Amino acid sequence: MSEDATVLFGREDIRRRIEELGRDITGDYEGRAPVLISVLKGGSVFLADLMRQVHLPIAIDYMSISRYGDATESMGRVRIVKDLEVDVGGRDVLIAEDIVDTGLTLSYLITVLESRHPASVEVCALLDKSVRRITPLPIRYVGFDCPDVFVVGYGLDFQERYRNLPDILAVQDLSALSADPDLLVPYLKGVPRAVPGPDAGRERAT
Secondary structure (H helix, E strand, O other): OOOEEEEOOHHHHHHHHHHHHHHHHHHHHOOOOOOOEEEEEOOHHHHHHHOOOOOOEEEEEEEEEEEEEEOOOOOOEEEEEEEOOOOOOOOOOEEEEEEEEEHHHHHHHHHHHHOOOOOOOEEEEEEEHHHHOOOOOOOEEEEEEEOOEEEEEEEEEEEEEEOOOOOOOOOOOHHHHHHOOOOOOHHOOOOOOOOOOOOOOOOOOO
């Protein structure tokens, strides 16, 4: 089992980093009431923990975005499946993303939100996989720099599995997981804590 995946970011590291992000956001938005937005489904776990560390009178809302025409993120068109219920006009908006890689979908989302005339739009990403970036993006808050590996856990899925893992795992062999989507089920029942390697990804200061 130890060869199937390794712990890239453990639950305690995630918890501590989100506390730090919450303090930064609270300080930066002091005296304001930002709207925190999550993109379903993956970002909902991150938002649930982040919002409890932001000590301001925030509002929260959710969007769901679908890409069609091609299965890859770098191609195809984007459409909104679920739109916001909150009017963001004149409000400070903070998008809470689980992971940003190519940036194409997030760029589309920012454009949509800016067309609604908010006071500001900023991004808080738990993971930044900048090595895959296609579209330059201003990401104000970043939890961790993520290496170019396939990750699951803490909201991130593979075929709708493993979102409920408390740690973020790096999948060692994606082809093996594709052949057997239940390969990582034992991790749901607990796996020995692993220490990330030197190139596993570094926390970024904000």
